[in-house]
Amino acid sequence: MKTEVALRAEEAGEPDPEAVAVVVDVLRATTWVATALERGAWGVRPVPEVDEAFRLAAALREQGHAVLLAGERGGLPLPGFDLGNSPAELTQRDVAGRRLVLTTTNGTRALGQVASAGEVLVASLRNAGATALYLAAARRDVHVVCAGTRGRLSLEDVLAAGWLVRRLREACEGLDRSDGARVAEAVAAAWEGRELEALRAAEHGRRLLDLGFGADLEMAARKDAWDRPVRLEDGWLRPVGAGGTMPEVAGR
Amino acid sequence: MKTEVALRAEEAGEPDPEAVAVVVDVLRATTWVATALERGAWGVRPVPEVDEAFRLAAALREQGHAVLLAGERGGLPLPGFDLGNSPAELTQRDVAGRRLVLTTTNGTRALGQVASAGEVLVASLRNAGATALYLAAARRDVHVVCAGTRGRLSLEDVLAAGWLVRRLREACEGLDRSDGARVAEAVAAAWEGRELEALRAAEHGRRLLDLGFGADLEMAARKDAWDRPVRLEDGWLRPVGAGGTMPEVAGR
Numbered sequence: 001m002k003t004e005v006a007l008r009a010e011e012a013g014e015p016d017p018e019a020v021a022v023v024v025d026v027l028r029a030t031t032w033v034a035t036a037l038e039r040g041a042w043g044v045r046p047v048p049e050v051d052e053a054f055r056l057a058a059a060l061r062e063q064g065h066a067v068l069l070a071g072e073r074g075g076l077p078l079p080g081f082d083l084g085n086s087p088a089e090l091t092q093r094d095v096a097g098r099r100l101v102l103t104t105t106n107g108t109r110a111l112g113q114v115a116s117a118g119e120v121l122v123a124s125l126r127n128a129g130a131t132a133l134y135l136a137a138a139r140r141d142v143h144v145v146c147a148g149t150r151g152r153l154s155l156e157d158v159l160a161a162g163w164l165v166r167r168l169r170e171a172c173e174g175l176d177r178s179d180g181a182r183v184a185e186a187v188a189a190a191w192e193g194r195e196l197e198a199l200r201a202a203e204h205g206r207r208l209l210d211l212g213f214g215a216d217l218e219m220a221a222r223k224d225a226w227d228r229p230v231r232l233e234d235g236w237l238r239p240v241g242a243g244g245t246m247p248e249v250a251g252r
Numbered sequence: 253m254k255t256e257v258a259l260r261a262e263e264a265g266e267p268d269p270e271a272v273a274v275v276v277d278v279l280r281a282t283t284w285v286a287t288a289l290e291r292g293a294w295g296v297r298p299v300p301e302v303d304e305a306f307r308l309a310a311a312l313r314e315q316g317h318a319v320l321l322a323g324e325r326g327g328l329p330l331p332g333f334d335l336g337n338s339p340a341e342l343t344q345r346d347v348a349g350r351r352l353v354l355t356t357t358n359g360t361r362a363l364g365q366v367a368s369a370g371e372v373l374v375a376s377l378r379n380a381g382a383t384a385l386y387l388a389a390a391r392r393d394v395h396v397v398c399a400g401t402r403g404r405l406s407l408e409d410v411l412a413a414g415w416l417v418r419r420l421r422e423a424c425e426g427l428d429r430s431d432g433a434r435v436a437e438a439v440a441a442a443w444e445g446r447e448l449e450a451l452r453a454a455e456h457g458r459r460l461l462d463l464g465f466g467a468d469l470e471m472a473a474r475k476d477a478w479d480r481p482v483r484l485e486d487g488w489l490r491p492v493g494a495g496g497t498m499p500e501v502a503g504r
Contacts, residue, residue, distance in 0.1 A: 007259060007405065007435070153259065155431035179407035179455050183259070183439050190438030203431050 001172055002141045005161045005180040008148040009110040015143040020135060021117035022164065025147035026156040027204045028085050028213075029107025030124040030230075031220040032070070033237050035087040038126070038226045040096035043236035046108050050078060053103040060099055068095065071103035075211055078103075088215035110147035111232070117143060120232040125160045125195060129224035132167035134240060142168065144181070155187070155202035156220065159195065162188030163223060196221035253424055254393045257413045257432040260400040261362040267395040272387060273369035274416065277399035278408040279456045280337050280465075281359025282376040282482075283472040284322075285489050287339040290378070290478045292348035295488035298360050302330060305355040312351055320347065323355035327463055330355075340467035362399035363484070369395060372484040377412045377447060381476035384419035386492060394420065396433070407439070407454035408472065411447065414440030415475060448473035 006012040015021045024030055033044045047053045050071065057069045070083035077084030083093065085104050107122075114120055118140070123131040135142050144164060146157035162184035169175045169185070177185070191198040199205040199217045208216060228239040258264040267273045276282055285296045299305045302323065309321045322335035329336030335345065337356050359374075366372055370392070375383040387394050396416060398409035414436035421427045421437070429437070443450040451457040451469045460468060480491040 008263065010263075011260065011405075152430075153263075153432050153435065155434050158431075158435050178404075179410075180405050182407050182450075182453065183405065183410050183435065186439040186442030187435050189442045201434065 001139055002176045002178070003144070003165055003168060003181045004142070004178040005144040005146065005165065005184045007146050007158055007180055007183065008151065008153050009106070009113050009145055010151060012110070012113040012143070012145040015114050015117035016141060017116060017118050019117050019141040019143045020119045020121060020138055021114035022121045022123050022131060022135070022142065022144045023107065023110045023114060023147060024123050024144060024157045024160050025104070025107035025110060026124050026160045026220050027154065027199070027208060028087060028216055028220065029102070029104045029147065030122045031126060031216070032085045032087045032090060032102070033122055033230060034124050034126040034226055035090050035219065036095055036100050037228070037230060037237070037239050039090065041098050041100050043238040044100045044102050045236050046111055047101060047103050048108045048112065050103055053101050054080070057101045060101070066098045068093070068098055068100050070100055073105065075208065086213055086216050087219040088213070106147040106149055110145050114143065114145055122230050122232070122237055123160065123164055125163060125221060125223045126225045127228060127230065128160050128164040129167045130227045131229040132164050132171060134229040135168055136171035144184070149204045152203070154204050156199050156205060158184050158187045159191055159198055162186065195223055253391055254428045254430070255396070255417055255420060255433045256394070256430040257396040257398065257417065257436045259398050259410055259432055259435065260403065260405050261358070261365050261397055262403060264362070264365040264395070264397045267366050267369035268393060269368060269370050271369050271393040271395045272371045272373060272390055273366035274373045274375050274383060274387070274394065274396045275359065275362045275366060275399060276375050276396060276409045276412050277356070277359035277362060278376050278412045278472050279406065279451070279460060280339060280468055280472065281354070281356045281399065282374045283378060283468070284337045284339045284342060284354070285374055285482060286376050286378040286478055287342050287471065288347055288352050289480070289482060289489070289491050291342065293350050293352050295490040296352045296354050297488050298363055299353060299355050300360045300364065302355055305353050306332070309353045312353070318350045320345070320350055320352050322352055325357065327460065338465055338468050339471045340465070358399040358401055362397050366395065366397055374482050374484070374489055375412065375416055377415060377473060377475045378477045379480060379482065380412050380416040381419045382479045383481040384416050384423060386481040387420055388423035396436070401456045404455070406456050408451050408457060410436050410439045411443055411450055414438065447475055
């Protein structure tokens with residue numbers, strides 16, 4: 001059982017169709033997804049483009065679903081959207097049972113990089129431990145992809161990937177780790193117990209602090225706060241084992 | 253004073269002409285260079301191609317210089333060459349005063365990536381501390397490039413880059429570190445005092461162990477064994493302050 005970590009989306013290569021890919025975008029897409037699902041959202045639909053997000057939300061509403069439209073460009077909310085991609089903002093809204101359509105830059109690009117994988121999960125520090133337990137049970141090769149920011153490596157993504165590797169190694173004796181996986185695990189070890197400090201020191205974290213999103217960093221730093229892995233199923237991100245039927249909507 | 257670390261040569265970008273670039277290729281090019289210069293070689297000339305290496309060696313010999321031709325492809329020595337790129341092998345030869353022509357795959361590619369920098373150094377664990385002290389005195393932005401192996405990140409390069417960042421930070425209060433620099437420093441911290449263990453666990457290290465080059469790993473793991481930085485001067489890698497005149501040979 002091999003574990004590979006790509007420290008930036010651009011170096012992800014093509015995951016093996018037998019492998020499980022895990023996309024990590026701690027600030028803020030995958031933390032936002034975990035927060036939404038933790039709070040009972042039916043599912044999150046990641047889409048790359050803004051106009052696609054509008055079309056999809058309209059189609060879902062026509063089918064009678066309760067929908068919220070969320071996303072950002074350059075870290076800021078979009079005109080006409082219900083929500084940005086701030087996890088803290090999300091806690092002020094009732095999302096239970098709703099379908100959330102999300103468009104973000106780095107997170108969606110990273111999802112595109114792993115389209116060849118047999119199964120795709122998304123993880124953040126909030127559910128890295130739960131994700132590791134799921135992967136340990138699956139006993140398939142693991143291909144973690146850190147989204148990074150605008151083509152640059154992001155400390156917080158490497159940290160979360162490393163925590164996932166660490167928990168996976170604890171669950172699977174003799175886990176085969178790539179150099180990228182070992183680098184990530186070292187980062188998690190170096191900052192263990194100081195995750196919030198790491199996020200505040202990180203380039204992207206500092207930018208978000210400047211924009212007034214400090215509460216998001218606090219939410220993003222909460223390691224293993226939630227006990228569910230999140231999987232991409234017919235285009236929707238949902239907690240594993242969430243049940244229910246998939247909506248019939250055209251497109252991705 | 254900013255410090256940036258590219259964890260693979262491919263993500264190096266274009267270093268600022270004002271910056272100092274530092275290329276790291278612990279297994280084995282930059283360890284080999286440090287070993288050769290430590291043992292009194294006049295200088296090391298890195299060249300990308302095998303035929304260029306032959307031509308340059310012939311031209312230097314015609315000028316009356318004592319020359320050794322060194323290099324590898326796929327980790328193995330080349331036919332007609334005097335040496336491979338094994339640092340341990342180098343200690344069996346008298347290199348004092350000689351001009352060494354070296355062709356390697358990853359190390360030379362990484363040097364090509366930083367051609368735009370105002371000054372280029374090469375570092376390994378053997379002289380990372382000395383390199384950091386030189387950089388601290390220079391007070392210019394630092395752009396460290398880990399060579400990696402065949403486009404993949406190499407644990408040992410990240411480790412050495414991290415040790416350099418750590419020593420630089422100790423010498424320069426308030427050093428501005430990129431996320432890549434922080435990742436590298438965390439790797440160095442996680443393996444501190446166990447550098448040889450890290451090299452033995454690394455993908456490239458394991459391959460070299462299989463090929464019988466275990467002694468090279470031991471030499472490569474010796475942190476701060478040598479007190480001189482190495483700089484590229486008119487195409488030659490030489491210890492800083494080595495003095496002497498540059499040979500007149502066409503082309504790099």
